[in-house]
Amino acid sequence: MxxxxxxxxxxxxxxxxxxxxxxxxxxxxxxxxxxxxxxxxxxxxxxxxxxxxxxxxxxxxxxxxxxxxxxxxxxxxxxxxxxxxxxxxxxxxxxxxxxxxxxxxxxxxxxxxxxxxxxxxxxxxxxxxxxxxxxxxxxxxxxxxxxxxxxxxxxxxxxxxxxxxxxxxxxxxxxxxxxxxxxxxxxxxxxxxxxxxxxxxxxxxxxxxxxxxxxLNPPPTVSAKEFDGMIRILFSRKNKTLAANFKNKSVLDILENNYKTYCSTNEIMIDKDFDIKQVVHNVLDSTGFLESRAAKMDVDDFLKLLYTFNQANIHFC
Missing domain, CATH: 3.40.50.150 (Vaccinia Virus protein VP39)
Known part of the structure; x- marks a missing residue:
């Protein structure tokens, strides 16, 4: 540089x-x-x-x-x-x-x-x-x-x-x-x-x-790139529900590819009945954000959502 x-x-x-x-x-x-x-x-x-x-x-x-x-x-x-x-x-x-x-x-x-x-x-x-x-x-x-x-x-x-x-x-x-x-x-x-x-x-x-x-000092221990990857999806249609935003096939394909890459890198077995759509639904449901809209969510909500996705081995970069 x-x-x-x-x-x-x-x-x-x-x-x-x-x-x-x-x-x-x-x-x-x-x-x-x-x-x-x-x-x-x-x-x-x-x-x-x-x-x-x-x-x-x-x-x-x-x-x-x-x-x-x-x-x-x-x-x-x-x-x-x-x-x-x-x-x-x-x-x-x-x-x-x-x-x-x-x-x-x-x-x-x-x-x-x-x-x-x-x-x-x-x-x-x-x-x-x-x-x-x-x-x-x-x-x-x-x-x-x-x-x-x-x-x-x-x-x-x-x-x-x-x-x-x-x-x-x-x-x-x-x-x-x-x-x-x-x-x-x-x-x-x-x-x-x-x-x-x-x-x-x-x-x-x-x-x-x-x-x-x-x-903020200390800064949050979160990847800015991954956080933005999730935010980019949610604000593509900020007034739609999160469930609606994650129904997009291209989004699901990217998340599935990221999931498989993460599991392969970390030697995690992938279930035979793995369904990315169902996993995403479960994350949104467990956090209570299934019907939420990005336009009304704050930073803490987004951090909670990203953490839950990561716990399910789903990443955004």
């Missing part, structure tokens, strides 16, 4: 203005150019930046990971409190602007700028993550953070409003979905503030929200 490069101060990145302005995905609102394909919307309201930093509860001993610092409006606020900031910026032009902003100042020694794709590299140690997140990496970033070890204390992340509301949705909410369950399995998530589109330059087409994510 490639590592992103740390940018040394004093090295600027320049791009031919003619080439940059010729593409339809780039808009000049003020220097430097902003690339719409990278989801670049710079937070310009200092009151919002200050509020985000306050919600993070930073300590003067904290190392902060900032994803997508842009020109550094939020970065400078973080540096007022944190011991160190590691800023990961995809666009070398914006990274160069941030370098200029701290060059020769005390903050320079406490800021490490890394140029590259945050999703494609191992993250350094950090206590808190703060991000005005490019919308196209919202989901990958969350799960990358939750997989990071050692665990961080919290993450204050800005997302598109609807995405943020999915993260905090509860059973029965219209936006409650597979994303809600998978994130809430490993973390507590809180909606902490709304941010209007006019607080950015250039303004995005959608409203934003800021959430606070606190990973």
């Amino acid at each position: 490639p590592k992103i490069k740390s940018q040394k101060f004093g090295h600027s990145h320049q791009k031919n203005n003619k080439d940059a302005s010729s593409g339809s995905s780039v808009t000049r609102t003020f220097a430097p150019l902003f690339n719409k394909n990278l989801g670049q919307h710079i937070l310009k309201n200092p009151l919002v930046s200050q509020s985000i930093v306050e919600k993070a509860g930073l300590k003067n001993t904290d190392t902060v990971l900032e994803v997508g610092p842009g020109t550094g409006n939020l970065t400078m606020r973080i540096l007022e409190t944190a011991k160190k900031v590691v800023a990961v910026e995809m666009d070398p032009r914006l990274a160069a602007e941030l370098i200029k902003r701290v060059l020769g100042k005390p903050e320079q020694k406490r800021l490490n700028i890394m140029v590259g794709d945050v999703i494609k590299t191992e993250l350094p140690y950090f206590d808190v993550c703060i991000s005005n997140t490019p919308y196209q990496i919202s989901s990958p970033l969350i799960f990358k953070l939750l997989e990071h070890r050692p665990l961080f204390r919290c993450a204050i992340l800005m997302f598109q409003r609807e995405f943020a509301l999915r993260l905090v949705a509860k059973p029965g909410d219209s936006l409650y979905c597979r994303l809600s369950v998978n994130v809430q399995l490993f973390a507590k998530v809180y909606h902490i503030m709304k941010v209007g589109k006019n607080n950015f330059k250039p303004p995005p087409q959608v409203e934003s929200s800021v959430v606070r994510i606190e990973p």
Whole structure:
């Protein structure tokens, strides 16, 4: 897995203005150019930046990971409190602007700028993550953070409003979905503030929200991949009963194949009268979830169901 490069101060990145302005995905609102394909919307309201930093509860001993610092409006606020900031910026032009902003100042020694794709590299140690997140990496970033070890204390992340509301949705909410369950399995998530589109330059087409994510410590001892494998089935039709979702022949074929593979690997004899449909029915019946609907079940319900399936040697990956 490639590592992103740390940018040394004093090295600027320049791009031919003619080439940059010729593409339809780039808009000049003020220097430097902003690339719409990278989801670049710079937070310009200092009151919002200050509020985000306050919600993070930073300590003067904290190392902060900032994803997508842009020109550094939020970065400078973080540096007022944190011991160190590691800023990961995809666009070398914006990274160069941030370098200029701290060059020769005390903050320079406490800021490490890394140029590259945050999703494609191992993250350094950090206590808190703060991000005005490019919308196209919202989901990958969350799960990358939750997989990071050692665990961080919290993450204050800005997302598109609807995405943020999915993260905090509860059973029965219209936006409650597979994303809600998978994130809430490993973390507590809180909606902490709304941010209007006019607080950015250039303004995005959608409203934003800021959430606070606190990973559970210790994390649950469950395979995220297997848990998601089950959740994927249940939320394919979240308002149907679990019994109805598990009647799908392709689902039953996959589970039967997984069952036989598991038994073979663990030298478990398979009964001659084995019937995957009946085994699944027995699991749903014994847990009391036969007529339940995924849209109304919580994380504990799903964990109970997965545990019972595993006890019957049925796995989802």
